[in-house]
Amino acid sequence: MARLILFNKPYGVLSQFTDRSLDAARRTLSDFIDLPGVYPAGRLDLDSEGLLLLCDDGRLQARIADPRFKMPKTYLVQVEGEPGDANLDQLRAGVQLKDGPTRPAKADRIPAPDLWPRDPPIRVRKTIPDSWLKLTISEGRNRQVRRMTAAVGHPTLRLVRWSIGDLTVEGLAPGQWREIAVS
Known part of the structure; x- marks a missing residue:
């Protein structure tokens, strides 16, 4: 059974678990979610807020994020x-x-x-x-x-x-x- 996480991403948070930029002060998903093996299904810009889905299943991730599925x-x-x-x-x-x-x-x-x-x-x-x-x-x-x-x-x-x-x-x-x- 796949895990699916519904996360309300705040403004100013990167849609990834690490920040590889020179600005290490930016918040990331790891500041909020401590679950190994889950990854974002799609992205939400730094200056956007709201629903971000994370999952541990590659096929589910593709079904959510890939435009071919027109979700x-x-x-x-x-x-x-x-x-x-x-x-x-x-x-x-x-x-x-x-x-x-x-x-x-x-x-x-x-x-x-x-x-x-x-x-x-x-x-x-x-x-x-x-x-x-x-x-x-x-x-x-x-x-x-x-x-x-x-x-x-x-x-x-x-x-x-x-x-x-x-x-x-x-x-x-x-x-x-x-x-x-x-x-």
């Missing part, structure tokens, strides 16, 4: 400005990025979610409003959600991965994890 990943995205219907339609149709077009996404405006506070907080600009989107994608290019929202004119301020498939970060505080059994 949906849902993000709660705080963006600069107030995207209109045309912006959402662009996201839903797929956005042209430098490395090619994205697959169509599910994109909706949502009220501000009840999330944990981010440390450090996002920058607030009095003259520019912000709003929240719920964005679901089925691929996982480098910084894809951030690049997609920027391409439609609404840069990302905060990015929280809420779910991968049916698994969610709900009930886990930043830095907390739980293990579930997978057959």
Whole structure:
């Protein structure tokens, strides 16, 4: 039976167990998880938060992370400005990025979610409003959600991965994890 760990990755934590950079002060997964033999199934950027899955089974890891399997990943995205219907339609149709077009996404405006506070907080600009989107994608290019929202004119301020498939970060505080059994 495979081990699957659901981890709420805090802002500023690397999605790996060691930091090989010159900046040894950065936090890594080893600051939170002390389980031998588990590895991240995919990545979540240093400046993104939320659900990161870790497992001890290579086939399960591939099924989660490999874009061929089209596992949906849902993000709660705080963006600069107030995207209109045309912006959402662009996201839903797929956005042209430098490395090619994205697959169509599910994109909706949502009220501000009840999330944990981010440390450090996002920058607030009095003259520019912000709003929240719920964005679901089925691929996982480098910084894809951030690049997609920027391409439609609404840069990302905060990015929280809420779910991968049916698994969610709900009930886990930043830095907390739980293990579930997978057959």
